[in-house]
């Protein structure tokens with residue numbers, strides 16, 4: 289039976305994350321927005337050396353923990369309440385690591401765990417997007433060609449989060465998607481593990497972005513990058529594209545949770561400001577008797593709560609190892625819509641001050657738009673839901 293009450297373990301860890309978000313992250317949020325491409329090392333070192341021991345989902349043995357996704361939901365929400373860019377700076381297995389943990393061989397999983405025992409922070413990034421394809425992953429052109437006992441990779445990947453941290457600043461890992469047979473479409477797609485400092489992999493550009501400026505996003509080039517055969521994710525029995533797509537089921541609620549953290553920050557901040565101006569929200573009063581501002585706040589809170597419930601349900605399904613494709617896409621699509629609208633409304637309610645850089649509201653609006661873009665855009669997640677509900681394949685409903 290799903291419970292909405294946090295276990296003691298989750299509650300303790302959530303409170304610890306809250307102290308980091310309040311005392312370290314939020315006070316520095318504007319600094320990193322103004323200094324794009326500087327990295328919050330104090331945060332990364334704190335997480336690596338101290339916080340990982342107190343927050344299970346950040347440690348190397350996260351996969352062994354039976355409330356893992358529920359905990360991850362709360363931690364992502366909390367860190368992002370401080371600043372969503374920081375959540376993408378976390379030295380933890382992240383999206384690439386989730387792929388390895390879900391579809392990797394035992395040996396690949398063990399190698400990942402070993403990396404997370406190092407005494408220096410380590411990152412894992414994931415490269416799928418190319419200049420001509422992001423949503424349609426089956427159109428990937430990066431090539432993997434077998435040559436003796438190696439795979440040789442060639443191609444260009446865009447918008448790779450924490451690529452520099454994974455490949456240059458740490459002894460980390462890149463999980464890269466490539467095709468072993470371009471004529472086979474999605475059936476030819478596989479994921480490969482490229483270790484940091486492998487010859488032939490390089491970063492050519494760091495993006496300048498609308499938001500999320502604490503987080504680094506890079507262009508990665510693979511030029512005759514030679515990796516051992518055993519670095520194909522999942523090995524010879526790799527489930528390829530299908531297995532990799534299933535991994536997004538686990539990643540989407542994590543992204544939705546991050547968006548919820550920002551939206552909660554907006555609602556709390558606006559309510560505090562209204563209270564300072566003597567405006568208190570009257571709950572339990574018929575809607576037609578509320579002021580316009582009260583109605584706006586009540587609507588923001590209702591949407592935030594509804595999305596929160598949907599994400600919690602999805603995290604619970606994943607922890608129970610039950611199918612969650614529909615809920616994962618639903619909660620991500622809903623979060624994308626809700627959090628962007630809440631951020632916009634926050635600015636509207638604060639008037640010109642909301643539009644100024646004096647407050648974080650304008651930054652939150654820029655940052656949170658990403659929830660509608662990465663790990664499946666709003667449209668793509670709606671497509672996934674529609675296909676599942678109506679019983680169409682991806683060929684039948686595009």
Ligand SMILES: Cc1cc2nc3c(=O)[nH]c(=O)nc-3n(C[C@H](O)[C@H](O)[C@H](O)COP(=O)(O)OP(=O)(O)OC[C@H]3O[C@@H](n4cnc5c(N)ncnc54)[C@H](O)[C@@H]3O)c2cc1C
Pocket residue numbers: 413414415416417420421422423424446447448449450497500505658661662663664665666667668671686
């Ligand atoms: C900050 C940031 C970090 C990122 N990090 C990573 C990362 O670490 N690794 C990585 O691989 N990628 C990453 N990305 C890339 C991101 O995942 C892609 O941008 C996203 O999947 C969309 O792909 P695209 O940009 O090619 O847009 P497109 O696929 O070209 O889509 C453009 C528009 O068309 C719509 N559209 C496309 N197909 C359909 C359809 N069939 N029906 C209806 N509408 C459709 C889309 O919803 C979108 O609105 C990141 C992006 C950003 C902004």
